[in-house]
Amino acid sequence: MIGNSESLSDTLQLAARAAGAILREGYHAAGAIDFESKGASDFVTHYDRAAENAIIDTIRRAHPDVGFLGEETGATPARDGEITVIIDPLDGTNNFLHRVPHFSVSIAVREGDALTHGVVYQPLLDEMLWAERDQGTYRGEQRITAPPARALHEMLVATCLPYHAKGDCPTSLSQMADLMPRVAGIRAPGSAALEIAYAGIGRFDAFWSQGARLELWDIAAGIVIAREAGCTVTDLTGNPAPTEWTSLLVAHPERHDELREAIRSGEPASPTGQA
Missing domain, CATH: 3.40.190.80 (D-Maltodextrin-Binding Protein; domain 2)
Incomplete structure (x- = not known):
């Protein structure tokens, strides 16, 4: 694991909030958002890139040895170990572009072949959902479990x-x-x-x-x-x-x-x- 006084889960949440602030600004910006096509119905905006850079910068300051796999920036190998942070800075780009208020910042961690951490942040609701392997799932500070099954x-x-x-x-x-x-x-x-x-x-x-x-x-x-x-x-x-x-x-x-x-x-x- 990473030897740092700040836990990796805390850092991931800080990074998600940093990215979310950028996305909120873009969502509420006046006028149309400029975007360029990456392929069929796959758009990248200034805000995608800025949000991903904010995530990487925040995590790298606290945990400089991790690697990254980002939708916009591609793969950066870990300096030491097998920890890779997996980033989608704006999941729901089409919604974002069309002013549909349903999108998120998504950050996960993979250690070797295992997914160990997950953060999904809805910036318009300021709602942080996060989990760590064998530690449960949380909404903010509240632990959440799946409700009973419906028919x-x-x-x-x-x-x-x-x-x-x-x-x-x-x-x-x-x-x-x-x-x-x-x-x-x-x-x-x-x-x-x-x-x-x-x-x-x-x-x-x-x-x-x-x-x-x-x-x-x-x-x-x-x-x-x-x-x-x-x-x-x-x-x-x-x-x-x-x-x-x-x-x-x-x-x-x-x-x-x-x-x-x-x-x-x-x-x-x-x-x-x-x-």
């Missing part, structure tokens, strides 16, 4: 949908069609880090995605938060630690297998809407 037909499920050239639309639509008759609702708000974390603390009953193309920085922090809150997190084959996350399912342990089968089975729902 499948009562569940509100979140997802990310593919768009333009990013992902597999037929797979995503097929899986959504499997779930639609079985659950109380499906939502795709547009910030995977938030939706995964919200599944952990019970604002959503589950999160799944396969057709959308999610990068590690989109999901890593949320995975730690959801797991430490008590959720089961795997890919859709049931693997809790795949080499590459090409699919994702986050749910209460009592509903995880049932949801996984519902997504993959394609069987019709019962007349009452219950599985």
Whole structure:
């Protein structure tokens, strides 16, 4: 571990707040935000870059030997050890650009092959969700655990949908069609880090995605938060630690297998809407 009087979790939260202040300024700025295209429906703004730089600078001052994997700045190897900070400075860029108030700062830590820390910060709400391996999940200073499982037909499920050239639309639509008759609702708000974390603390009953193309920085922090809150997190084959996350399912342990089968089975729902 890192030898420093300031804990890594504290530093990650400070970094998220620094980035969040930049994003709040951009969100409330008058007039249109200038942006440039990085590819099909994938936009980078001045605020993405400024927020990521603020995160790196804050963490590097306290923990100079860590490495970084950032959506905007790419990979910087660790000077000593195997600790890598994984950064999405603005998860929900399209929402940000369109003035939809649902986006987040997402920061995770990977030690070797294991995800150990996660921070997801919603700057407009000033809400900090964070977790550390074997230490639980917190909203600010309050420890949060997943609420009791709801029946499948009562569940509100979140997802990310593919768009333009990013992902597999037929797979995503097929899986959504499997779930639609079985659950109380499906939502795709547009910030995977938030939706995964919200599944952990019970604002959503589950999160799944396969057709959308999610990068590690989109999901890593949320995975730690959801797991430490008590959720089961795997890919859709049931693997809790795949080499590459090409699919994702986050749910209460009592509903995880049932949801996984519902997504993959394609069987019709019962007349009452219950599985």
